[in-house]
Amino acid sequence: MQIILYYGPIFADSHPDRTEMKSSARNIILLLLLVLPFTGCKKNITVSDKQAILFEFEYVNYAWSYQHYGFIIDGDGNVLSYKNPDKWNFPDRELRISENQVAENISICTPAGIKIPKADLLKYSAHIKNIAASKVSALKNAADDAGSAEYLCYQYSESSGMYKGTIIKMEGDFTCENLNFYSRKVAEWMKNINNILTLK
Numbered sequence: 001m002q003i004i005l006y007y008g009p010i011f012a013d014s015h016p017d018r019t020e021m022k023s024s025a026r027n028i029i030l031l032l033l034l035v036l037p038f039t040g041c042k043k044n045i046t047v048s049d050k051q052a053i054l055f056e057f058e059y060v061n062y063a064w065s066y067q068h069y070g071f072i073i074d075g076d077g078n079v080l081s082y083k084n085p086d087k088w089n090f091p092d093r094e095l096r097i098s099e100n101q102v103a104e105n106i107s108i109c110t111p112a113g114i115k116i117p118k119a120d121l122l123k124y125s126a127h128i129k130n131i132a133a134s135k136v137s138a139l140k141n142a143a144d145d146a147g148s149a150e151y152l153c154y155q156y157s158e159s160s161g162m163y164k165g166t167i168i169k170m171e172g173d174f175t176c177e178n179l180n181f182y183s184r185k186v187a188e189w190m191k192n193i194n195n196i197l198t199l200k
Contacts, residue, residue: 051075051156052102053163054125055186057194061147061172071197072109077116080109081197095152095165102163112197124189127182128153132166134180141174148172151187 058070069083082088085108089101132155151168169177169187177183 048156048158049075050158051154051163052099052106053154054121054128055190056152056154056165057149057190058152059147059149059172061145063145063147067147071112071193072106073116073121073193074106077118077121079112079114079116079193079197080106081112082109091163091165095167097163097165099156099161099163112200114193114196120189124186125153127180127186128155128166131168131178131180131183131186132164134178134183136167136178137176139170139174139176142171143173146172148174151190153186 053072053074055073056070059067061067067084068088069081071079071081073079082105087104088108089097089105091097131153149171151170152165153168154163154165156163167176167178168183168190177187
């Protein structure tokens with residue numbers, strides 16, 4: 001595509017054809033429309049600075065005797081654990097939960113004595129946005145009375161004050177997994193944290 005610009009004395013002397021002027025102007029506008037979307041700042045923020053939780057592992061089993069335990073990784077990398085709390089706010093069917101409910105859950109948790117290094121926290125939280133945008137495989141019935149173990153990551157909307165969870169992996173009676181490339185690595189990382197807590 002050839003773009004001809006006319007300005008100053010050259011424009012005055014050349015007396016271009018009106019059709020040629022209109023064509024050139026149209027080409028300039030089209031070029032600007034193509035370029036402008038790429039000139040803004042690209043935002044790579046995957047989590048909000050005000051986000052209280054990034055990841056959660058949760059195990060629930062109603063068979064035989066009720067069991068409910070797990071851990072939360074907060075925005076500072078603290079691992080907070082819980083076991084059979086009397087009151088707990090579960091996300092809705094779309095895995096949405098309000099910031100007030102999250103705050104209540106955190107207040108029930110106990111510091112597990114584990115702090116995720118900042119580099120690791122940034123590394124794994126950087127995958128949240130892509131994991132949240134990926135599909136999850138269909139549920140498969142894999143066992144009976146094994147309960148449900150869920151590995152979740154969260155995004156937070158400051159405007160609505162709501163968290164939106166995404167399944168990374170589910171194990172137990174039913175299984176499924178997020179199909180994002182990094183989901184298995186994040187799930188294994190969280191599983192290792194749970195193994196450490198189990199040995200304590």
